[in-house]
Amino acid sequence: MDSFEINKLIGGLLGTVFVVFSVGIISDALFASPAPEKPGYAIEATEEPAEGGPAAPAAEAKPIADLLANANVEAGASVFKKCQACHTGEKGGPNKVGPDLWDIVDRPIAAHGGFAYSAGLKE
Numbered sequence: 001m002d003s004f005e006i007n008k009l010i011g012g013l014l015g016t017v018f019v020v021f022s023v024g025i026i027s028d029a030l031f032a033s034p035a036p037e038k039p040g041y042a043i044e045a046t047e048e049p050a051e052g053g054p055a056a057p058a059a060e061a062k063p064i065a066d067l068l069a070n071a072n073v074e075a076g077a078s079v080f081k082k083c084q085a086c087h088t089g090e091k092g093g094p095n096k097v098g099p100d101l102w103d104i105v106d107r108p109i110a111a112h113g114g115f116a117y118s119a120g121l122k123e
Contacts, residue, residue: 087101
């Protein structure tokens with residue numbers, strides 16, 4: 001190997017290093033993001049009462065008469081369209097992936113006859 005070939009190898013190596021570093025510097029300049037004012041993520045957590053401490057007051061329930069006064073049949077039908085993939089809403093309707101939802105208010109959990117509930121819901 002003569003000195004000319006060694007110069008070519010070293011020149012190729014230095015050229016490659018130059019290109020790699022140049023690409024890194026240019027990409028850092030193009031895709032730079034500002035540093036946060038405070039490092040880390042803010043996690044908002046609700047404070048739970050200590051063991052044996054007083055429990056937080058329950059949310060005040062609205063009277064059903066107020067809720068029914070503001071009810072809208074068309075809005076309810078459009079919301080129920082999402083549920084119709086798995087449930088029916090007719091009296092005596094068939095069970096699909098989920099049980100029939102007719103007369104669901106005040107029904108005990110996992111109590112619809114003819115539907116095979118999971119063990120987790122039966123407990």
